[in-house]
Amino acid sequence: MEKRSVLQKVVLISVSAMAVAFAILTFVFHRLEGVKFEEGFLRVSAQADDPVAVVYTGKVQGERVKITVTDCPDEQRTEVVVQVGDRVHDVCAVETGLPPIQADQLGPVEHIRITRNGQLLFEGGYTAEHDMGWYDLDGNWDPFTMSVSYSSTAGDDYWEHYETDRGTILSFARGPQLVSRGSWMLYFTMLLFSGLLALDAAYPLALFRWQHMCDVKDPEPSDFYLEMQRAGWCIYPILLLIGYNIALWVLP
Numbered sequence: 001m002e003k004r005s006v007l008q009k010v011v012l013i014s015v016s017a018m019a020v021a022f023a024i025l026t027f028v029f030h031r032l033e034g035v036k037f038e039e040g041f042l043r044v045s046a047q048a049d050d051p052v053a054v055v056y057t058g059k060v061q062g063e064r065v066k067i068t069v070t071d072c073p074d075e076q077r078t079e080v081v082v083q084v085g086d087r088v089h090d091v092c093a094v095e096t097g098l099p100p101i102q103a104d105q106l107g108p109v110e111h112i113r114i115t116r117n118g119q120l121l122f123e124g125g126y127t128a129e130h131d132m133g134w135y136d137l138d139g140n141w142d143p144f145t146m147s148v149s150y151s152s153t154a155g156d157d158y159w160e161h162y163e164t165d166r167g168t169i170l171s172f173a174r175g176p177q178l179v180s181r182g183s184w185m186l187y188f189t190m191l192l193f194s195g196l197l198a199l200d201a202a203y204p205l206a207l208f209r210w211q212h213m214c215d216v217k218d219p220e221p222s223d224f225y226l227e228m229q230r231a232g233w234c235i236y237p238i239l240l241l242i243g244y245n246i247a248l249w250v251l252p
Contacts, residue, residue, distance in 0.1 A: 011201040011233045015194045022244040029182040036179050061158040069172050078173040082164045090164040092116045094173040101125035103139045114166045122166045179252050186247030197236050
């Protein structure tokens, strides 16, 4: 049996600890559902002073984001308030219950009206059954009403020119799809790499000889090979830690 060095033992312990710790963290993160917003993640909660309202909060692109959705069924209206730090404060609304619109080749579709800060942003037909389900008041498909968020593309100020688009407003008014951080597929991929590193650290000579036994009789590694192998034992756990973190924080 090969005698293991301190470095080998440290590698084996660190690899095992990462596998267990990130399995627990990935399980916990998967139970914490929220919504995706501008490549960030917002948690869902109820507002204590207004049980009808649903609040989405989180930090996105360096700013605290709070989106409050209040359903007013008596008015057939849903209010969506988007706050991004002290940079953005959009009071938006989606009105429904309007006469349906006859859309081309689809027949009647829902008639909605979307406003932002008191200004009409969109009025026409909408159907969720099609990706391009926006129609003008005459029932014609309107390609210019596709959902687009405006934000800064130059420099570091992401929110400088941000405007809440109609797609975002409607999505939050209807209840956005819940998602969770973390990817089990990426986790198990990193677990596979962890297993290979653990085998290499636990049985370095055995693996070397098995790899070359069909090519060389009684193969022995060179000093350079052993030095590079030890260097790998120092570098690979760091790369695995980065990979585990990516698997933990990734959004679908």
